[in-house]
Amino acid sequence: MSRYSLIRSMFRPARTTPHRCRRDIIMPFPVGRMELIVYAAVVTGLIFAAYHTTLMDYLAYQRDYIAFTTAWPSKPADFKFDMNVFLEHKRNLMEYANLEKSLMQNGTALHELKVAKLYKPLFTDIPKILLDKWVPDIERFEGVEEFLNATNFNGTIAEEFFYLEAPFFQFEHHRMAIMFPTEIKGLLMTIKIGDCYFWSTCHHTELELRDGDMHVLDVLETEDGQWNISRVYYVPAHELLKVRF
Structure with a gap:
């Protein structure tokens, strides 16, 4: 190796080998494009399911409440009492x-x-x-x-x-x-x-x-x-x- 090549190599940025485990530590899920699409779809589905369940529960509660209050008598019924x-x-x-x-x-x-x-x-x-x-x-x-x-x-x-x-x-x-x-x-x-x-x-x-x-x-x-x-x-x-x- 010539002296010029040796000097130039001293100032060349060092090549660093990427830490293969670092990505796994920071992001514990696959980050490929297809994986991200699948992950987003799953999360969206879970959110929608939770929202749908909550909505159905609320509608059922509202239906029962309306039925209950509709049947509520305005005054005591007239029964014979001896x-x-x-x-x-x-x-x-x-x-x-x-x-x-x-x-x-x-x-x-x-x-x-x-x-x-x-x-x-x-x-x-x-x-x-x-x-x-x-x-x-x-x-x-x-x-x-x-x-x-x-x-x-x-x-x-x-x-x-x-x-x-x-x-x-x-x-x-x-x-x-x-x-x-x-x-x-x-x-x-x-x-x-x-x-x-x-x-x-x-x-x-x-x-x-x-x-x-x-x-x-x-x-x-x-x-x-x-x-x-x-x-x-x-x-x-x-x-x-x-x-x-």
Whole structure:
């Protein structure tokens, strides 16, 4: 090599070998033209799918909300209510519940049968034949009278729902839903405490099995606080005897 060539090579920019891993570290996806097109299409599809799902959920919510508010009655429905008949039924239920309690206390066999059939962690563990046999234990109710007085629905047919109606369970599409045998849903939807209507989004119902009895807790969240309505139901002894085997 001539001296001139040697000197020129000293000032020539050095050739650097590209770091093949550097691109992978900075961009962990292929950067070829076709790969970028595919990547953009996938991202666009995911965004569109998420948007479509959100839109469908919103439209479904809006449809249900419109249907719900359209069915909302403008005033309580006109149902006949006989206070004397109601009070008689209420007294009978209370006497019946006291008789059942004495039977369970004095009859060991009956209590053991109740433990075997109803002392379960889940409602699905209870024999289906008993799931529609609940009877109100009115003396153990809490907050019902106060709620009816606060909403001015005391002395109306709403009392029959809160005191006399007993829930039952209905199985649909492998799901179990609690139901009430009532035709006054329109009236119940007009009961309002604070800014919360009964059977609306600010109201929810909690169920619990406790010592073989069903506890139903209605919770209403209002602007002034929380209202709780607690009701207790039991299965009569004669119904338990039907499934003793």
